[in-house]
Amino acid sequence: IYxxxxxxxxxxxxxxxxxxxxxxxxxxxxxxxxxxxxxxxxIIIYAFSSTITFRGKPSGMVTFVDITRQKRFETMYAILxxxxxxxxxxxxxxxxxxxxxxxxxxxxxxxxxxxxxxxANSDYFKMDYKFGEAVGYLDKAKxxxxxxxEEGRGPAGISYREDRIVxxxxxxxxxxxxxxxLAKEYGFKTSATIPIKVDGEPKYVMGMYSEEPxxxxxxxxxxxxxxxSDIEFGIERINKNRESIIIKKIVDSSPSWVLMTDxxxxxxxxxxxxxxxxxxxxxxxxxxxxx
Numbered sequence: 001i002y003x004x005x006x007x008x009x010x011x012x013x014x015x016x017x018x019x020x021x022x023x024x025x026x027x028x029x030x031x032x033x034x035x036x037x038x039x040x041x042x043i044i045i046y047a048f049s050s051t052i053t054f055r056g057k058p059s060g061m062v063t064f065v066d067i068t069r070q071k072r073f074e075t076m077y078a079i080l081x082x083x084x085x086x087x088x089x090x091x092x093x094x095x096x097x098x099x100x101x102x103x104x105x106x107x108x109x110x111x112x113x114x115x116x117x118x119x120a121n122s123d124y125f126k127m128d129y130k131f132g133e134a135v136g137y138l139d140k141a142k143x144x145x146x147x148x149x150e151e152g153r154g155p156a157g158i159s160y161r162e163d164r165i166v167x168x169x170x171x172x173x174x175x176x177x178x179x180x181x182l183a184k185e186y187g188f189k190t191s192a193t194i195p196i197k198v199d200g201e202p203k204y205v206m207g208m209y210s211e212e213p214x215x216x217x218x219x220x221x222x223x224x225x226x227x228x229s230d231i232e233f234g235i236e237r238i239n240k241n242r243e244s245i246i247i248k249k250i251v252d253s254s255p256s257w258v259l260m261t262d263x264x265x266x267x268x269x270x271x272x273x274x275x276x277x278x279x280x281x282x283x284x285x286x287x288x289x290x291x
Contacts, residue, residue: 023058025051043068076223087234112209118145134186159193166193192216
């Protein structure tokens with residue numbers, strides 16, 4: 001047990017073991033202990049321990065309850081809340097994408113998150129935003145969107161062309177071959193790639209990399225699909241708001257008389273031309289019936 005618990009709990013476990021081996025009888029429980037499995041996956045457990053007599057000697061009996069799945073889902077839905085908040089608070093596309101990428105790095109403890117688009121002047125993705133301690137990876141890695149290139153037949157290229165999320169649970173998989181050695185250098189064990197459409201056409205790809213083996217798996221696919229939908233909705237919302245602002249500015253400055261009423265025919269809006277033509281101030285007209 002001592003060898004597989006995280007550093008935070010090693011002294012606690014060691015002390016409990018010593019007390020039990022001396023014959024002290026007591027019960028104890030430990031909440032949310034982080035452990036590392038043989039294949040280097042990180043799991044979170046509840047542990048309950050008691051002193052018992054085994055073969056005539058004081059010993060410890062420990063019961064583990066794996067709550068990794070529960071904790072992962074809590075983190076995933078916390079991410080979705082942050083993404084929705086980013087959509088609500090952001091007025092431009094760049095601001096929203098930066099907020100979301102940073103939240104993914106922080107909440108999922110990812111090594112790298114990048115968002116890029118196909119560069120029309122080359123065969124490769126241009127990195128628009130990149131966050132995490134391993135951003136140096138992108139200075140060396142060439143990632144293409146062209147199927148005829150080996151660098152375009154990896155997760156990002158497939159995700160972009162086929163408009164689907166690609167999960168790579170192990171970087172030893174064949175289609176990650178061009179970046180395998182570099183990924184090991186930066187400590188990547190698994191990745192996920194999300195395509196992002198704008199106006200029905202693929203525009204961005206978002207790549208995410210974790211140092212934890214099997215971090216991205218089928219359990220997380222529904223959440224990744226939700227992230228994709230939320231980002232696409234957020235971009236659509238921002239574009240519509242921008243269009244509305246542009247249209248309003250055009251209407252406001254139009255030399256023609258523009259007046260709007262509600263369903264009771266009360267004036268709710270007049271443009272700048274109305275006071276100039278009618279000689280009434282806007283405040284005098286709002287709420288009145290046009291005559």
